[in-house]
Amino acid sequence: MNFRLPIRLRSSKLNSVAAMAEEVSSSSPAAAAATATAASPAATSRSSTRSLWPSVLRWIPTSTDHIIASEKRLLSIVRTPYTQEQVNIGSGPPGSKVRWFRSASDEPRFINTVTFDSKEGSPTLVMIHGYGASQGFFFRNFDALAKHFRVIAIDQLGWGGSSRPDFTCKSTEETEAWFIDSFEEWRKAKNLSNFILLGHSFGGYVAARYALKYPEHIKHLILVGSAGFSTETDARSERLIRFSQTWKGAVLKHLWESNFTPQKIIRGVGPFGPDLVRKYTSARFVAYSTGQALTEDETRLLTDYVYHTLAAKASGELCLKHIFAFGAFARVPLLKSASEWKVPTTCIYGYDDWMSYEGAQEARKLMKIPCEILRVPQAGHFVFIDNPSGFHAAVLHGCRKFLSGDHISKSLPQGLTSA
DSSP states (O other), X not given: OOOOOGGGOOSSHHHHHHHHTTTOOOSSHHHHHHHHHHHOGGGOOOOSSOOSSOGGGGOOXXXXXXXXXXXXXXXXXXXXXXXXXXXXXXXXXXXXXXXXXXXXXXXXXXEEEEEEOOOXXXXXXXXXXXXXXXXXXXXXXXXXXHTTSEEEEEOOTTSTTSXXXXXXXXXXXXXXXXXXXXXXXXXXXXXXXXXXXXXXTHHHHHHHHHHHHOGGGEEEEEEESOSSOOOTTSTHHHHHHHHHTSHHHHHHHHHHHTTOOHHHHHHHTGGGHHHHHHHHHHIIIIITOSSSOOOHHHHHXXXXXXXXXXXXXXXXXXXXXXHEETTTEESSOGGGGGGGOOSOEEEEEETTOSSOTHHHHHHHHHOSSOEEEEEESSOOSOHHHHOHHHHHHHHHHHTGGGOOSTTSOSSOOTTOEEO
């Protein structure tokens, strides 16, 4: 879940948008393609309803094809060969109580998947993105990790290049089932077991819930800046309560409960969306980066990719209010399930991550399995983008028992700290 606490929002409208979804052009070919897409009526879909907005602003210049094309442009930076596929997870069994299975049609759903070449016998590492993101956000990590793992990254159902069914969930239980059960169908289709599961932010929450339900398939769990540990009783809640009593807090809380997402803003501004996204990616990953800032090419390609994934049909993004209360507090905190944890776990946080590692520390006290908490310097919530080398060192250290070779140190890598 890649958004900041509303209490930390700052003055500009851009920062307000970016803060709610922290996962969330020029003369280059990628930027030109994005601009051409935004200007082309043939590549857009118009709203059939009347609106006060000019028709040009109602265009949504994206599609699954556009998302996959922008994904390929972004992954052109990656040197390791990979395969991309749309894994069929079916339309669901008759009479299923899982809402994503209930569709006006019985068309199959698909999970967008990329698999990177690896050495034979390498352990499998499955990577799940966070809120407002998609698997391409790991583009700075695939080369390094593919040297040690068979890396598979997915777009969760309703995100990125995966199918985007109408989101009909009405409760926390149904919403969790949407993500957990669709991931299990994907696992079956891929015939995977005994793999390492990594999830970032909201993806960490999903990964943890999946591991609680299906521990037999996971040999190690890696939670990166994971959401879900914090509760409304921790130290931050008092500040949030005070903030919610102000008019700004009341407005933001109303928007949260109304399921108003940053993606709606991107769609609403039509052809101005790419520029808004560009300003965000430039600010978050270049101007204010504390670690290895993105290059100009990386920023351009990521902007193109992020725009298309955000502007597409609303689906998985609507999970937010069902999983988290205002302030990013989990409605069903992972802390309550800590004693049931059955999979050894490594938690990774950037030093400047707004998602506190202290909740994971509290959960660890209740766990009956090994749980290691590592902190990476010069990194915020997107530790794998901010400080890729530090992130890779943390992942390899967490998985050291599954890896072989002199390059794998048993001691804590320099720069990392154990919490």
